[in-house]
Amino acid sequence: MILVPVTYKGGVYRHNEIIDLIEDLGGYIVQKHMIAQEVVLQCFVPKEDVELIRAIGKPLAGEVTDSPLVGTEIAIVSMSLEIHHLPHPSCDIAEYVRRLGAKSNMVGMARGVGKRIAGINDEERDVINEHDIAVYLMGNFEHCIEKKMPILLRGIEVPVVVCGGPDKEVLERIVEPKVDGYVGNMGRFMHRTKESEELSRLDEVIEEVTRVLAKKREAIAKDPLSVAPARLMDVIKEKVPAILEVTSPTPLTVQMAGLRVKLPYDTFAGVLKKTEIEDGIMIGDIADIEPSRMRDYIILRVRPFSETNTVI
Amino acid sequence: MQAIEYFEVECPEARGGDNYRQIANDVLLDHNMLRVVHKIHVYIDPKVPIFVAVGILKKVTTVIKVGDIANVNPQEGKFTLAISDETYLAPMLKVFWDKFGKDHVDQPDRFTVILSGISIEARELEEMVITDPSAVLYKDLVYSLRCICPEGFRVRSENYGAEKFSFVASEDLLTDASLALVKEKFALMGETP
DSSP states (O other): OOEEEEEEEEESTTHHHHHHHHHHTTOEEEEEEEETTEEEEEEEEEGGGHHHHHHHHGGGTOEEEEOTTTTOEEEEEESOSSTTTTTTTHHHHHHHHHHTTOEEEEEEOSSOOSSSSOOOOHHHHHHHHTSSEEEEEOOSOHHHHHHHHHHHTTTOOSOEEEEOSSOHHHHHHHOSSOOSEEEOSOOOOSSOOOSHHHHHHHHHHHHHHHHHHHHHHHHHHHSOBSSOHHHHHHHHHHHOGGGGGOOSSOSEEEOSSEEEEOSOHHHHHHHHHTOEEETTEEHHHHEEEEEOSSTTOEEEEEOBHHHHOOOO | OTTOSEEEEEOSSHHHHHHHHHHHHHHHHHTTOTTTEEEEEEEEETTTTEEEEEEEEOOOOOOEEHHHHEEEEEETTEEEEEESOGGGHHHHHHHHHHHHOGGGEEEEETTEEEEESOOOOHHHHHTOEEEOGGGGHHHHHHHHHHHHSOTTOOEEEEEEOSSEEEEEEESSOOOHHHHHHHHHHHHHTTOOO
């Protein structure tokens, strides 16, 4: 069964029927938003059943759209959290990727600014590495980007998309070491992105992120995960009731090859390890349970089939 | 940027220069600096690295009076002020509290202030000075220039006179050569520092 990421948008009225339908079909709800009279469900559903959900949702004013970024956690790396970089363009991009279903986190670097003085510390590096992809938002000068990128990419293991003021071709030439994606004409600016030309550049960022993530998905598919992170999410929701008490908007954040559990590591790592998924297989058997560098959260990294010889 | 007579951004990197022109434009506009800046020349060279902004200011002599931001309606035993511009509401209340005391100043809603039991002519009230914007002009101007300047340029030299200002920033120590740029850039505008 191939699961595809989609977003369902519809009225509150009878939306539980859609939730039941998705769950009955073997899909997973990754996130549910209730905004006034509207419900937005970001979910994974079986590919062959998308049309069925669309048909059943239609009388309820429901709309099903493809959301390639559902089930991904993206780090938007801003060179600082000062007025120079926030809220534009960092928040614009973070908000834009969220619209397509991604969970975006802003990583503001302590010393990302400048040319000679720019640097990355171990905490920043580890936090970025906990994500599926990092989007680096650079400035307008190619000279600076060229000088500081080798430092800022030190130790980064996740795919990276670099956005900067110079053209895409220039970025491809100057950024060392080479990264997975480039978006030009997207440097520092101090106004809201509202003109069509600027919005099309945000679309370019999405395109590039989607392309890079598709490549990552392909790589994962060659050695499939022992369990789908969305399924693991359902299991934890069912068997670790403490997660229901967490007030964070996404107590369980689904990633492409893992899950961020927003429970304290010291108290719950052991509990999660011994939580049974199916047929006596515990979470600890097929996933690494590590402390996250983000607060005291837990990060679960699902091991591939080649390591566990198990697929659930 | 029609309000500014001279506005130039000079940079060895053409694309970077264009983007910085946009940034300078946005920041000056957002911080309401167009009313005070007459001429401005910005020079950035990321290779050195150096950021220089020099300019000429317009004379700002107007003070803000009660009549500028509120309609004063004299009524029996009290004045009702209908606020038309909230920007200076807080300093206005402070002036009223100091002069009349808090017991005589009431603000029933966001846009209404009532002064009761005070002995003052309506004309006199309208002419009462709330604030002098030029007093904080330097702070606002330097803040705007800091926003325009690349954030990593943390070694700064800021100069401000009655009419002229200069702002030099870099990542490294500022040398005589970098400070000499100020004179050079003033000359491009046909001015002397």
